[in-house]
Amino acid sequence: MITDVADDELLITRTFDAPAALLFQLWSRPEHMKRWMGPASFTCPAAEIDFRPGGAYRGMIQSAEHGENRFSGVYREIVPDRKIVFTFAWDNEGPSAGRQTLVTITFEERNGKTVQTFHQKPFLTIQSRDGHVSGWTSAFDKLATYAATLAAEEHSR
Amino acid sequence: MLTSDTLSATLAALADPTRRAILARLAEGEATVNELARPFAISLPAVSRHLKVLQGAGLISRGREAQWRPCRLEAGALRDVDDWLGRYRRFWSGSFDKMDAYIAELKDKEKRQ
Numbered sequence: 001m002i003t004d005v006a007d008d009e010l011l012i013t014r015t016f017d018a019p020a021a022l023l024f025q026l027w028s029r030p031e032h033m034k035r036w037m038g039p040a041s042f043t044c045p046a047a048e049i050d051f052r053p054g055g056a057y058r059g060m061i062q063s064a065e066h067g068e069n070r071f072s073g074v075y076r077e078i079v080p081d082r083k084i085v086f087t088f089a090w091d092n093e094g095p096s097a098g099r100q101t102l103v104t105i106t107f108e109e110r111n112g113k114t115v116q117t118f119h120q121k122p123f124l125t126i127q128s129r130d131g132h133v134s135g136w137t138s139a140f141d142k143l144a145t146y147a148a149t150l151a152a153e154e155h156s157r
Numbered sequence: 158m159l160t161s162d163t164l165s166a167t168l169a170a171l172a173d174p175t176r177r178a179i180l181a182r183l184a185e186g187e188a189t190v191n192e193l194a195r196p197f198a199i200s201l202p203a204v205s206r207h208l209k210v211l212q213g214a215g216l217i218s219r220g221r222e223a224q225w226r227p228c229r230l231e232a233g234a235l236r237d238v239d240d241w242l243g244r245y246r247r248f249w250s251g252s253f254d255k256m257d258a259y260i261a262e263l264k265d266k267e268k269r270q
Contacts, residue, residue, distance in 0.1 A: 007180070007235055008171045010242050014253050018260045026256060036259045039251025099165070101245075116253075120245060122168040 009121040020107035020114045024081045027105065030059075037061055042069075053078055057086070068092075073103075082107055087123055100124070163215060164241060167234045170214035175199070176207050183217060183230040193228065 005011045016023055026032045030047035037044040038061035047059035058072035070091040077085035085104045090097055102123035108115045170176055179193055194204040208228060211217045215234040220227045 006171065006177055008168055008238050008242070010245055010249070012246065012249055012253070016257060016260055018264070022260065022263070026259070032259075036256040037252055038255070039248055040254065042251075099168075118249060118253075120249075122172065124169060124172055 005119075006121070009119065012118040013115060014118070015113055015115050017113055019112060020081045020109040023107050023114050023116055024084070027084055028078075033059065038063075041065065051075065051078070058091075073100075076102070088120070163234070164237055166214040167216060167238055170210050170216055171238065173207070173210075176211055179204075179207060179211065179228075180216060180230060180235075183228055187220075187227040187229050189225050189227050 026036065028049065028051045030049045033047045033049065034044045037047065037059060041063045042061040043063070044059060044061045047057070049055075049057040051057075053075055055075050056072065057075070058070065060068055060070045062068045071088060072091055073087040073089060075084070075086045077083065083104070083106045085102070087100050088103050089100050100123040101120050104119045106117045108117070171180075175197060178197070182188060182193060182196070190201060190204055190208065193208070194201050197204065208217065208219070211228075212219060215231055217228050218231050220229070
């Protein structure tokens with residue numbers, strides 16, 4: 001079942017001894033998220049969640065060795081007890097800073113246990129693509145202005 | 158370790174299904190542009206453009222023999238992506254371990270009530 005995952009994607013499938021409704025809450029409520037977010041040596045003292053499509057979340061995990069690490073993102077899709085899609089990025093400096101990823105989590109309950117499928121992949125935002133376009137556009141605009149100025153100067157001689 | 162911008166270029170290059178297929182083909186060994194173009198319903202220039210992107214991202218290199226210029230997979234850039242994903246894998250796996258323990262704690266609390 002771990003086919004069709006590209007070199008730049010992460011897929012983690014895990015079965016939890018809990019109903020899907022509980023897992024859904026663990027992801028969507030800050031008081032729960034603070035209890036599990038981050039690997040063993042980390043605590044998660046801060047989590048704010050605006051749980052709705054288009055809503056933002058942010059949080060911070062910390063450890064003695066690694067200090068404070070802030071993360072944030074925006075919810076893209078929410079299907080109660082079944083699916084959550086959100087962007088995820090580290091806000092700190094470092095090689096992963098600001099690099100948007102897209103996380104899709106689905107829950108499938110079977111006999112009181114739930115298979116959680118976690119999928120994360122790079123998310124090249126339309127915003128950044130458009131940012132490049134507008135960057136070029138403004139460069140072209142400058143070029144056009146410069147050309148017009150040159151032409152006017154030429155003309156006035 | 159490559160810089161963050163190189164990783165961005167690599168991830169952008171990998172975002173295209175045709176380029177992924179080209180890399181999958183090159184994982185089996187060197188190939189010329191013609192050989193790479195064959196399985197795709199796209200023109201040679203289109204394949205060349207994809208190869209330029211892959212080359213710019215450090216994912217492939219091309220031979221110097223002017224006529225054939227065989228393409229070769231470069232493992233280094235993919236390894237950087239792998240390292241990046243590996244950090245995320247450890248982060249989430251560790252979090253899910255804690256999630257598991259937290260669920261047990263919640264269930265225990267429920268039982269005792």
